[in-house]
Amino acid sequence: MAHQLETMAYVGATPWHGLGNKLTTHQPLEVWQHEAGMNWQIEESPVRFLSDSAAHLGSIHTFPEQKVLYRSDTKAPLSVVSQRYKVVQPFDVLEFYRDLTEYAGYELETAGVLKGGRKFWALARTGQASVLKGNDVVSGYLLLATSCDGSLATVATPTTVRVVCNNTLAIAVNGSAESIRVPHNTEFNPQAVKRQLGVSVSQWDDFMYRMKTLSERKVNTGEALGYFLQVICDTEKDVANRRELTQHRALQKVQELYSGKGRGSQMESAQHTVWGLLNAVTEYVDHDKRSRSVDHRLDSAWFGQGASLKQKALDHALALVA
Template identity: 55%
Template structure:
């Protein structure tokens, strides 16, 4: 079985994906870097090629428009990018959280390296939380991730975790201001990112309000079925729709009681429960090559897109 996650560290309870090396709380950033695998540099060198014809002596020439990125520790190549590509170093990911953990009550929870060093991330608990109908607790987090292969802009994203089932959901309810994306064509400036994110701390109150309303919104069976048909349908060539029947049955089973927390008053028969059935499917049940492939999808790929679509659809119900 192939793996996306190369190294990872976590503090506190085992993460929902069950991966990583456990750390005791309140470790230094140096310890986090060492244990999470973020203790290397991304180096760069110009692209060179051999222009010698077959059988002729080698003739190495320089291609000045692009550069190769590689790891300082293993010397493994990471990607070929434009000379204008601005690299974000692994230590910058952790340093982003230094003042947040030292002065603002944030607490690093996970950090790691994916795809051999091509994707890097750290996740910190913000200290914000709320409960729906007393028993259903949701905690707030801030995710910072980047890639050096063109697959991901440097992204700072508020997200949430539903404690009872460890379902994750990006908080995207305030016009996109709760996520900041810095393209690699520009320089990553942490203070500017934090300043922009500072505006969106109000998104947590907005998110709490929306989740509470979703928990109050009772659904008829026909509404739940219509929701799933819309979410899991694919356009065909003849203006029709193809439905992902097996997936719809899985999600409906989670919604109707199979999922952890599905029987809580906040979730049973509600729009909130249906939304969490989708997030549970993406985070825990969706077919994937491995657990770490599922994590990559749930945070950055098709899984994240599906959860965002489900959030939009359920919000439309209220």
């Protein structure tokens, strides 16, 4: 099956999905643009259609309320949207990081294009890091992503990556992800978003304090099973009655990851702790959840059902230490 992940560039270790063009560190944005497949623009055209009625055979009409978005390089259509739709260009996503990488110590780590150009993103390491007991390192990142088909607003999301297993988790405080969302009926203002992110990024210490609390909260076998039932299956009754294959497999897999088969599951921070429960779910979503391809899994883990499942896992984990 063809990949949704059209092109991607990265620095450092090969990403968990094994795709992309490897770069050396501190490359200019123009190199990233080329190697990540983001060296094209989104063009616009009015919607036109051909009448096939007998009286007007071959007549071309326009529909002024809508416009077609298409790629400047291949001319491939991307979507049909309203005239109010504000386009964010692929290079705008990279340009967002220019002052952050030049003056604030950020470093781009991955960037790429999904779904033939309908979604694109860049991910940068912020330089923030915390260490949980047993030398379990968690690093801070900033993900900026957008779409041109209405499936995703332009979203800047502070994100953590657990180094030992590359599990990703959006930073969430007070029950919601600390994302800045700019809908496509609004002009994307990078500097305004960065000013708002200044508040969100400052929540790093608070969020990591909570993760430290998770790593110190011990759980018994019954609590672990109850957690996974709530996160994966909603209720124990639901499992007993429905017994869907996908749910059963997911429940079995997260229990295996938690019990010692997961990367980092035997570290002091994760053994028999709520932190270990949470990372069993995030590892399952990022690395093991069934998907049509690895790039479908990436799309889900960052933007779709996988991201929602990780947020649910975090909510239930925090409830155990409330």
